[in-house]
Amino acid sequence: MLGDIINPYHLQIVSFILINIILGISIYITLSSGQLSLGNAGFMGIGAYTSALLTINFDLPIFLGIILGAVVAGVFGILIGIPALRLSGVYLAIATLGFGEVIRVIFVNWESITQGSIGLSGIPHLGRELFKTFKLTGFDPDMLGLKNNQFIYLLVVLILLLVNILLVWFFIRQNKSRVGRAFAAIKMDEKAAESMGINITYYKVLSFTQGAILAGFAGALYAHVMAYISPADFAYHRAIDILIFSIFGGSELIWGAIFGATFMTILPEALRFISDYRYMIYGVILIAMMAFRPQGIIDVPLLKWFKKSLKLKRGVSHGIGTKKYN
Amino acid sequence: MVLELKNITKNFGGISALTDVSFKINEGEIFGLIGPNGAGKTTLFNVITNMFSPTSGEISFLGEKISGLKPHKITDKGICRTFQNIRLFSQMSVLENVLVGGHCRSKSGVINSVLRTKSQRKEETNSLEAALELLELVGLSKFQNSTAENLAYGQQRRLEIARALASNPKLLLLDEPAAGMNETETEGLFDLIKKVQKRGVTVLLIEHDMPFVMKLCDRITVLNFGKKLAEGTPAEIQNNQEVIEAYLGAEEDDEIA
Numbered sequence: 001m002l003g004d005i006i007n008p009y010h011l012q013i014v015s016f017i018l019i020n021i022i023l024g025i026s027i028y029i030t031l032s033s034g035q036l037s038l039g040n041a042g043f044m045g046i047g048a049y050t051s052a053l054l055t056i057n058f059d060l061p062i063f064l065g066i067i068l069g070a071v072v073a074g075v076f077g078i079l080i081g082i083p084a085l086r087l088s089g090v091y092l093a094i095a096t097l098g099f100g101e102v103i104r105v106i107f108v109n110w111e112s113i114t115q116g117s118i119g120l121s122g123i124p125h126l127g128r129e130l131f132k133t134f135k136l137t138g139f140d141p142d143m144l145g146l147k148n149n150q151f152i153y154l155l156v157v158l159i160l161l162l163v164n165i166l167l168v169w170f171f172i173r174q175n176k177s178r179v180g181r182a183f184a185a186i187k188m189d190e191k192a193a194e195s196m197g198i199n200i201t202y203y204k205v206l207s208f209t210q211g212a213i214l215a216g217f218a219g220a221l222y223a224h225v226m227a228y229i230s231p232a233d234f235a236y237h238r239a240i241d242i243l244i245f246s247i248f249g250g251s252e253l254i255w256g257a258i259f260g261a262t263f264m265t266i267l268p269e270a271l272r273f274i275s276d277y278r279y280m281i282y283g284v285i286l287i288a289m290m291a292f293r294p295q296g297i298i299d300v301p302l303l304k305w306f307k308k309s310l311k312l313k314r315g316v317s318h319g320i321g322t323k324k325y326n
Numbered sequence: 327m328v329l330e331l332k333n334i335t336k337n338f339g340g341i342s343a344l345t346d347v348s349f350k351i352n353e354g355e356i357f358g359l360i361g362p363n364g365a366g367k368t369t370l371f372n373v374i375t376n377m378f379s380p381t382s383g384e385i386s387f388l389g390e391k392i393s394g395l396k397p398h399k400i401t402d403k404g405i406c407r408t409f410q411n412i413r414l415f416s417q418m419s420v421l422e423n424v425l426v427g428g429h430c431r432s433k434s435g436v437i438n439s440v441l442r443t444k445s446q447r448k449e450e451t452n453s454l455e456a457a458l459e460l461l462e463l464v465g466l467s468k469f470q471n472s473t474a475e476n477l478a479y480g481q482q483r484r485l486e487i488a489r490a491l492a493s494n495p496k497l498l499l500l501d502e503p504a505a506g507m508n509e510t511e512t513e514g515l516f517d518l519i520k521k522v523q524k525r526g527v528t529v530l531l532i533e534h535d536m537p538f539v540m541k542l543c544d545r546i547t548v549l550n551f552g553k554k555l556a557e558g559t560p561a562e563i564q565n566n567q568e569v570i571e572a573y574l575g576a577e578e579d580d581e582i583a
Contacts (some may be wrong), residue, residue, distance in 0.1 A: 007508030170440050177446070178425075178432055178438030178453075185415050185426045192413040195375060197430030197493050206436070
């Protein structure tokens with residue numbers, strides 16, 4: 001029964017959506033302290049190549065590879081984040097875009113290790129490797145009425161979903177705390193934030209690095225879901241795509257990045273039947289968006305309205321709301 | 327003695343914004359800093375909080391040298407300020423603004439915040455209580471959930487004071503707190519600053535509203551063209567010939583006119 005509904009192609013799209021959500025959150029976090037980074041494609045590439053090379057050449061378990069990929073991207077995040085403190089706005093955007101290109105060019109030219117523009121193939125696949133482990137325990141997907149292929153893609157989606165839920169939970173909590181308030185204060189007025197005792201160096205590097213770690217993490221997941229990567233996957237158009245996720249969805253809230261990544265991943269697939277025009281429609285939607293709703297689809301008033309109507313529907317008032325302050 | 331400035335000089339290129347300014351502020355005082363426009367008053371605030379470092383001279387706070395410390399460290403030591411052109415976090419709620427002000431009096435980092443550990447929750451409750459108490463003090467309790475930019479001008483000035491007080495300062499720097507206020511609002515501000523003084527906070531304020539300054543301050547320093555012109559009690563300042571000349575022009579000018 002389950003086997004009739006599940007379509008590996010759809011599952012593949014869902015896993016792209018989930019990876020793109022992580023990328024969207026990575027830029028949302030950097031933006032939340034007022035820094036516009038276009039280097040996240042570069043960090044993504046670092047994560048992807050690190051994990052891919054470690055698992056291919058040293059037979060490292062995938063999970064360890066992914067974590068190391070995120071860590072290495074994070075280290076680069078700190079190294080870039082500190083000098084980037086002197087820059088802001090478009091200057092930071094250009095500098096980080098330059099960084100991303102440097103990384104891509106290194107992947108292209110360091111052929112002995114990265115195999116140049118041909119890219120790395122034969123990267124252990126997250127789902128298949130897990131499937132092998134399951135098989136060892138004597139599990140057969142037939143027990144669920146699934147074909148091997150369906151089961152593998154389903155596993156990937158479930159893992160990514162779990163990761164996504166954890167990340168969203170993490171950043172919502174961070175956002176509602178002293179750290180989140182410091183990010184927001186720096187975004188709104190850096191000088192005033194500093195005068196209020198906020199160590200802006202620390203918090204700006206923190207948010208930049210968190211963004212880099214997330215992008216590296218997403219990149220590593222991407223490598224093990226695609227099983228093949230090449231430098232072109234991490235070119236500047238990827239950086240723009242990531243930025244669009246957050247800007248289109250609404251950069252004020254984490255839900256904006258989530259919505260943006262979901263919508264922008266589904267759109268080209270949904271428009272596949274008019275293949276020649278789909279990127280034109282994509283472009284028109286972006287232009288209309290910037291003209292009519294520059295803050296992005298999801299903003300604070302919309303979220304408040306949504307919460308309110310949800311409460312009205314339930315018809316219950318949850319206390320007088322004395323403890324509600326954020 | 328809370329604050330001591332020794333021979334502070336600040337040059338911007340060839341222009342000297344402050345020349346050899348020295349004064350001391352005693353504990354619990356309300357100390358006024360006045361002078362004509364461009365006299366260097368706000369520059370002096372920026373030097374004290376080290377937004378600009380002084381070209382020469384030394385600043386000590388509670389007997390400890392603070393010149394050269396980063397601005398956020400200075401706030402941590404116990405000096406906090408407001409701004410002449412209001413600089414609230416305009417899209418945050420009123421309450422959040424005050425909570426940010428308490429930043430350096432709390433410690434929870436990322437891990438504690440995400441896990442909501444016991445110490446973090448306690449800290450948040452304490453910050454919240456402190457913030458609510460300060461909003462009560464400045465009379466903004468019922469606006470706690472409003473967005474800061476939607477407040478009236480006078481309320482925004484009060485919110486800036488509450489935000490600065492949230493860092494639990496020993497010395498509060500107020501940059502023209504009465505600017506743009508009407509008479510009733512100024513009276514309210516007068517009472518507020520007196521209340522702040524009663525909490526044991528020393529106040530240094532820049533203000534152009536002379537009746538307000540003369541009534542409020544214990545001592546006053548007058549700056550003119552970056553130099554200290556006079557220092558004394560309000561009565562002494564009002565009768566100081568040089569000060570009168572700086573504000574109204576010298577006698578000779580009057581005769582010509």
